[in-house]
Amino acid sequence: MAPEARIKTFLKNSATALCAGAVVLSSFSLGAEAARRHYRSHHHHLPALAAAPPRALPYPQLPLPFEIPGAQYLPLTWADVKGWSDDDHLAAYKTFRASCRTINAQTGAAEPKALGGSLSEPCRAAKSLELADDAKARTFFEQNFAPLRISRLGEPDGFVTGYYEPVLEGSRTQTEIYNVPVYRRPSNLFVRGYKQDSVSLPNKGPVYRKIGRRKLVPYYDRGEIEDGKIAGRGLEIAWLKDPTDLLFAQIQGSARIKFDDGGTVRLNYDAYNGYPYTAVGRVLIERGIIPKEEMSMQKIREWMAQNPDGAKDLRRQNRSYIFFREVNLSDKEEAVGAQGIPLTAGRSIAVDKALHVYGTPFFIEGELPIDSERSKTPFHRLMIAQDTGSAIIGPARADLYFGAGADAGRVSGRLRHPMHFVMLVPKGLDPTARAAKLPVPDPRPSEKIAKLFPQTDPAKDSARDSAKDQTKPAAPAAAVAQGKGETVAVANPVPLPVPRPLIEPVQESRRPVKNRPHRQQ
Numbered sequence: 315m316a317p318e319a320r321i322k323t324f325l326k327n328s329a330t331a332l333c334a335g336a337v338v339l340s341s342f343s344l345g346a347e348a349a350r351r352h353y354r355s356h357h358h359h360l361p362a363l364a365a366a367p368p369r370a371l372p373y374p375q376l377p378l379p380f381e382i383p384g385a386q387y388l389p390l391t392w393a394d395v396k397g398w399s400d401d402d403h404l405a406a407y408k409t410f411r412a413s414c415r416t417i418n419a420q421t422g423a424a425e426p427k428a429l430g431g432s433l434s435e436p437c438r439a440a441k442s443l444e445l446a447d448d449a450k451a452r453t454f455f456e457q458n459f460a461p462l463r464i465s466r467l468g469e470p471d472g473f474v475t476g477y478y479e480p481v482l483e484g485s486r487t488q489t490e491i492y493n494v495p496v497y498r499r500p501s502n503l504f505v506r507g508y509k510q511d512s513v514s515l516p517n518k519g520p521v522y523r524k525i526g527r528r529k530l531v532p533y534y535d536r537g538e539i540e541d542g543k544i545a546g547r548g549l550e551i552a553w554l555k556d557p558t559d560l561l562f563a564q565i566q567g568s569a570r571i572k573f574d575d576g577g578t579v580r581l582n583y584d585a586y587n588g589y590p591y592t593a594v595g596r597v598l599i600e601r602g603i604i605p606k607e608e609m610s611m612q613k614i615r616e617w618m619a620q621n622p623d624g625a626k627d628l629r630r631q632n633r634s635y636i637f638f639r640e641v642n643l644s645d646k647e648e649a650v651g652a653q654g655i656p657l658t659a660g661r662s663i664a665v666d667k668a669l670h671v672y673g674t675p676f677f678i679e680g681e682l683p684i685d686s687e688r689s690k691t692p693f694h695r696l697m698i699a700q701d702t703g704s705a706i707i708g709p710a711r712a713d714l715y716f717g718a719g720a721d722a723g724r725v726s727g728r729l730r731h732p733m734h735f736v737m738l739v740p741k742g743l744d745p746t747a748r749a750a751k752l753p754v755p756d757p758r759p760s761e762k763i764a765k766l767f768p769q770t771d772p773a774k775d776s777a778r779d780s781a782k783d784q785t786k787p788a789a790p791a792a793a794v795a796q797g798k799g800e801t802v803a804v805a806n807p808v809p810l811p812v813p814r815p816l817i818e819p820v821q822e823s824r825r826p827v828k829n830r831p832h833r834q835q
Contacts, residue, residue: 380462380745382428382669385709387737388463389746395461395736397679397694399452406675406696407451409661411440413673413698416653429671432743437673455696459675459738462745465710472710472735474678476726477664477703479649479718480563484552484571484579492553494560496571499585499637500544503533514584514652517704518668521588533587535633551638552579558618561594561629562611564636567703568649570718582650584639591704592632610687611727634704648717651701659717664701669709674699676712680733687728696738710735 380387392398414437424431436458445451465472485492504524505515515521522530534543540557552571554560563569567583595614598604604613618625641650648656651664653672663676677696684691697714706713714729716722739745 380428380739380743382464382709384467385464385669386467387465387745390461390463390736392456392461395677395679396734397692398461398677401677401694401696402448403451403455403696404445404448405658405661406698407440407445407454409658409698409700410673410675412655412658413437413653413700414440416655417673425671427669427671429674429739429743432740433671433673435742436740455675455738458741460741460744460746461677462737462739464735464737466708469710471680471732472678472712473708474682474712474714474729474731474733475705476714476716476729477566478716478722478726479568479570480559480566480723481570481572481719482554482559482563484554484573486552486573488550488553492555494554494557495545495550496552496554496560496563496569496581497539497544497549497637498551498639500547500549503585503587503637504530505585515586517583517586517702519588521586534635535587535589535630536635537630537633539587539635540630551581551640557629558615558625561632562615563638564634567636567701569638570645578645580641580643580649581638582641583636583652585637586704587633587635587637589633589635591634593705594628594632597628597631609730612724649715651715653700655700657700657715658698659715659722660695661697662700662715663697664703664706664713664715665699666706666708666711667702668707670699672699675738677736677738678712678714678733679736680731682731682733683728684725693733 414433417433417437418441420431420434439458440454443454445454484496488495499515501510502524503515504510504522505512505519506522508515510524521533523533524530552573554571563581569581571579571581573579595604595609595611598614598617599606599609603617618628643650643656648659648662651657651662652667663678665674665676675696675698677694679694681690682693683689684693697712699712701713701715703713712735714726716726
């Protein structure tokens, strides 16, 4: 073959080989891309794993033994309760049984408070016990209750005031002498969550005046009511001589009004106008009119009688206004408390209804000016929670009820004193017994063991220890120190545990993936 022909044949074969190689390379590239897509679709979009369940706490969720917001308490023995053996337990027992009539009649869920429905058990026991002996009454309380010292958090004592039922002169009709109206609850007074004709409305929270069917505005305050905003609507129950008498009847929450014809009307709290209570005595103290140490209800009355214009302004500082309802009680019966039963003079108290349950016994101990303003009469008495008041706030805060009339008013008007409070908790809710059932953390080492094996930080002490080792001989592993007949082993500090070393995971060599040849369609 001629040289020119050989060269042409070689070039033709080379071009054919290059074309075939290009086709093979393109097929290989398409197969690799298909393999990558297949791998991503099958290995990079796995379904999300289910979330791991939360770890269980190391201790079970058990209810606390006893919990009153803002309170601190200390379990006591009966021997620790000062004056307990000197009280008239039979009188307290009779008052407690009066509360039990209401408690035993209750149905439904217990109140969400510390005591809850735990008083039902001792009340069932008292239902069939007609006790007439003081020793047996004392035994009843000791067998069914546990004493618990209670006070506001951070304070050593509680605080007491006194209240009573005023007996006032009045008239059924308005005259020149009797021209201060005593109002019943207006029909346009509205409290959310209550019907307008409810028997008794709360003494806390907002109160509205309903205009039409839907519009609600805050109710009139004391100044507006005294200026006649609700006058002439037939709301007058009776008429009094002095607006100061009405103010103190509203502060006490009840009153007896005696008429010229010999008749009497008994009044009880029914509703208020929604404004917070402001103590007029505190206003006089802040204005420097009456010193704090001399403050009493009698002092307030005297100042208001001598300063009529100032008395009007002072009353209006307390924007809260109380509306009354008539109750069917004879003059021999005491005022009805918020629990719905007649109070017992000297044994009933008003407490914070947001924290406590009606019927709870409280032993109150200390000194009070009972006999006179300057006296320090020992007072240790078991009293029963049967009432409440808007100014009674806190776990160890009580208003002591002293009965009706001027004498009770003089005693209660001078009480503003710190006292010890011991709350009687039913045995079924004994905080000490319930606390014993709660799990406790692992015990700490004893003080002796802690001294023998002090824990130190090697990182911080390494430099100091190395310096000491250069100047002093090495200490023995353990030495014995003797003193006053005792032999105590002294050991070197136990080193802290070494942190777990960080181990890097071994990277395994990955075998090459064999690509399958791309199947032509």
